[in-house]
Each structure stands twice: as structure tokens, then as C-alpha cells.
Amino acid sequence: MLRANAVGAAYARRGRDEQAECNARAHAAYAAATATRPGASPELPVPSALLVRGLQAGATGDSSVLAELYADDVKGWSPMMAVESAAELAIELEDRDDAFSDVELAFAALDVGGDQACVEWTITATHSGPLVFDDDLRIEPTGVRVTVHGVTVAELDGDRIRSFRQYWDEAELLAQLGLLPDCD
Numbered sequence: 261m262l263r264a265n266a267v268g269a270a271y272a273r274r275g276r277d278e279q280a281e282c283n284a285r286a287h288a289a290y291a292a293a294t295a296t297r298p299g300a301s302p303e304l305p306v307p308s309a310l311l312v313r314g315l316q317a318g319a320t321g322d323s324s325v326l327a328e329l330y331a332d333d334v335k336g337w338s339p340m341m342a343v344e345s346a347a348e349l350a351i352e353l354e355d356r357d358d359a360f361s362d363v364e365l366a367f368a369a370l371d372v373g374g375d376q377a378c379v380e381w382t383i384t385a386t387h388s389g390p391l392v393f394d395d396d397l398r399i400e401p402t403g404v405r406v407t408v409h410g411v412t413v414a415e416l417d418g419d420r421i422r423s424f425r426q427y428w429d430e431a432e433l434l435a436q437l438g439l440l441p442d443c444d
Contacts, residue, residue: 307377308369311414314421319365319383321358323350331422338426340393358389362405375416382409387437399437406436 314329316322326346336343343349363385372378384407391399410428414421434440 305369305377306419307375307414307416308379310416310419310421311377311379311412311424312367312369314414314424315367315379315381315412316365318353319363319385321353323353326350326353329421331417331420334421335423336425339428339430359387359391360385360406361388362386372413377414377416378411380409380411382407391437399439402437404437406433408433408436 310329313325317325317329326349330346330349332346334343334346334349336349341352343352363383365381365383367379367381369377369379384405387399387402387404387406389401393399408428409432410426412424412426414424416422431440
């Protein structure tokens with residue numbers, strides 16, 4: 261967890277502006293797309309569609325599609341993991357696949373341009389299995405329904421994701437699970 265927090269702090273300093281800009285663009289693009297087509301989902305550009313499929317696989321713990329979606333040497337970071345290959349990513353997903361059930365993923369996608377994609381997302385799920393952060397921290401199932409908001413930025417190589425960064429508030433998840441003191 262300390263390694264992830266140190267890496268996270270470095271990325272957070274470098275990525276705050278990128279996250280804010282991506283968030284604003286994603287909101288604007290989603291609003292524009294849904295305003296022109298009420299009640300319909302906006303068509304996703306190919307890079308964003310690829311990233312959304314990757315997010316869905318991550319949210320459900322489905323490592324079976326990783327070879328199709330991610331480069332073998334994918335580099336990835338989120339507040340809870342850092343990976344340097346598709347094999348490492350598969351292990352991370354398999355380790356978490358039982359922690360949450362009844363997973364729902366909502367997203368607003370924006371093509372940043374060329375070989376980059378950005379997706380703002382909200383995931384809602386039930387904490388129904390053990391959540392293992394590392395060897396020293398294991399959270400037993402609480403049955404609590406949680407909602408986490410985040411942004412994923414990715415670089416693509418053709419039709420595969422070669423790197424990604426996910427930004428979300430780890431404290432938001434821990435607070436909903438009742439593991440942080442109430443700040444009110």
C-alpha cells in the first residue's frame with residue numbers, strides 16, 4: 261500500500277491538471293451528445309469504446325479479454341495497483357474478482373485525440389467478498405453498496421491499450437465501507 265501511495269502521489273501531482281481537463285471535456289462531450297439525441301447513448305469513438313471495454317473487464321474482474329484489449333507490455337496505475345504487463349494486470353483482476361458483485365458501470369467518454377482516450381466513470385457495486393489491499397490489509401465483506409467516481413486516461417497502440425492511468429478517491433471507497441472516521 262505504501263508503494264501504491266507513493267506512486268499515486270507522484271501521479272496525482274502530475275495528473276491533477278490532466279484529470280481536471282479530461283473531466284471537463286468528458287462532461288461537455290457527454291452533455292453535447294445527449295442533448296442532440298435525447299434518451300440515447302452517444303456513439304463512442306473507437307479509442308473510447310476500447311477503453312470502456314477495458315473498464316468493464318476491470319469492473320467485473322473478467323481477465324479473459326485482456327489479451328484482446330491490452331498490449332502485452334501494458335503499463336498501468338491506479339490508487340490500488342501498478343502493473344507493467346498484461347500478465348500482472350490479469351493477476352490483479354483475478355485477485356479482486358470476488359470482492360464486489362452486482363457491478364454497474366456508467367461512463368461519459370471523450371476521445372482526447374489520435375491514440376489517446378479518456379473516460380469519466382461511476383461504478384456502483386456491492387461489497388460481497390473479501391477486499392485484499394495487500395498482505396497486511398484485508399477487508400471482510402460488509403454487504404454495503406458503494407459508489408466510486410473516477411477518470412481513466414489511456415494511450416493506445418492500434419486496437420490495444422498500451423498504458424492507462426486511473427484517478428479515483430480511495431478514501432471515498434473506504435469511507436463508504438465504514439473504515440474511515442466520519443468527517444462531519
